[in-house]
Amino acid sequence: MASGAVERFDGKARETFEHVGKTTVYRGELLRHPVYTRVLHWSVALFFFLALFTGFGIYLPWLFRWFTPFFGGGQLSRILHPYFGTGFVFFFALQALNWFEPMIWTAADSRWMRKIKEIASGEEKMDPPDTGFFNAGQKLQFWEIVGGSVVFIITGIILWAGARTFGRITVAISYVLHDISALIMLGGIFIHIYLSTIGEPGTFQAMIRGAVSDAWAWTFHPAWYKQVTGRDPQQACDEARRQMNSGRNP
């Protein structure tokens, strides 16, 4: 019943946001992310970086104190940080509901993880044929952020209220867990930004315009390509290669 309510909520939200914005899919492209997903993604990203940059000044002031003037000084950074963090967790919670189903871990993901070295090094030009809408790396990061957000919200409330409410040892432990969670996400965001921009070209437009090229789809998410087009990704790729070669060598 609960999952039914979530389904209805997500469906309504997606439908509503289709009136807010639009997605143009040109010939040779596939719809990747609808408006609702994109709005959530950039809301999460905005609050993530606001919270990250206000947090930097608190984490290592001797290195990052130059961040705090952007937010009106140390005091205001400290005041704003929990609100930014709450915004991040709120929008990510909506995104987690939106993406819960495609993010479920499958046997194909375990196989993907075992081949991660070949995929990351570029030895495997295309992702394994059973790679669906999200690959195992994306799922790993998603579930890390889900776990990290739970840590953030619990320890964050403790740090927000302070030692007078929760006791000094609770605060001392929470602060370490809060830091560790932030460090993991910081490491993750580098990989995330890299792969979505210069690491795998053609990815960024999925979150901007919402559409990706057919070639991108059959290369990085073959099973998803097969699911939406009904065509075999390897055949489609080979066909494209033949066309390309015949075009170049008349």
Place this chain on the structure above:
Amino acid sequence: MADRKALQAEMISGQTPPSPGHGMQRDLEVCKLVDTTTCIGCKACEVACAEWNDLPFSLTTFDNTYQTMPETRWNFWNLIKFNEHQNPDGTIQWLMRKDQCMHCADPGCLAACPADGAIVKYANGIVDFNQENCIGCEFCVSGCPFNIPRFNPATKRVYKCTLCSDRVGEGLEPACIKACPTGCLKFGTKDDMKFIAEERAKQLRNNFGWQNAGVYDPQSVGGTHVIYVLHDATDPERYGNLPSNPQIPWSYTVWKWLFKPVLGTFALFGLLGVLLHHVTHGPRLPQPEPPKKEEANG
């Protein structure tokens, strides 16, 4: 200190150098001695503290004791804690302890503080808060084993006893010391105060029957610059939660000074890592890639 040293006589006419007293130095470290056995609970120190530091007074709460308020506040740094302790033989001890910042040699508040220059420990041992640099995160509250720093929600900053650093800097004793009518409060160098405290404890043990009398100067925080003479040093908790073994949480020592910078650097290596990946392995392009140059020609 330098000015006083400059006024020392180095050579004196008609005398063979070195002149008497030349090269002598006073101990830099100051200390406040609180003799709980001679405190009468008059609260003159509370008034003197609020007066000198110009602390705005606020309404108190009555909790069925003689205490001015249940605990110190951001605008009340010096509180006599009244505790009734029942001895095993049924007799009652009425204990009075002056509660304030202990000015630890290893201050937990300073270790916990992430703000640049908000907490300073001076060479004379005084631990002082600079409110203009305080960001109001309240980590110091969690770092302090004595539950001293107090947050003012109106200014979003934390306050506590300064050991009257402004007076001490001018060669005066703290305001509370000046007001004490019984001599239960003393102020001087750490060595002198420790000596007087030990003498007093010995007197209590030998002449007054307090077998467990002793000095409270907890070494787990490197000693403090406010020390107590207690009737029973084996049980400081009876004086209103004075910890017998004050500790600074591990997360404010090892984590902060070692793991924070090290792990932060590791996170930045993540950035370096992805850039190196791009340089060494290049991007993964959607397939089919355009034919390589040789193939196209061949």
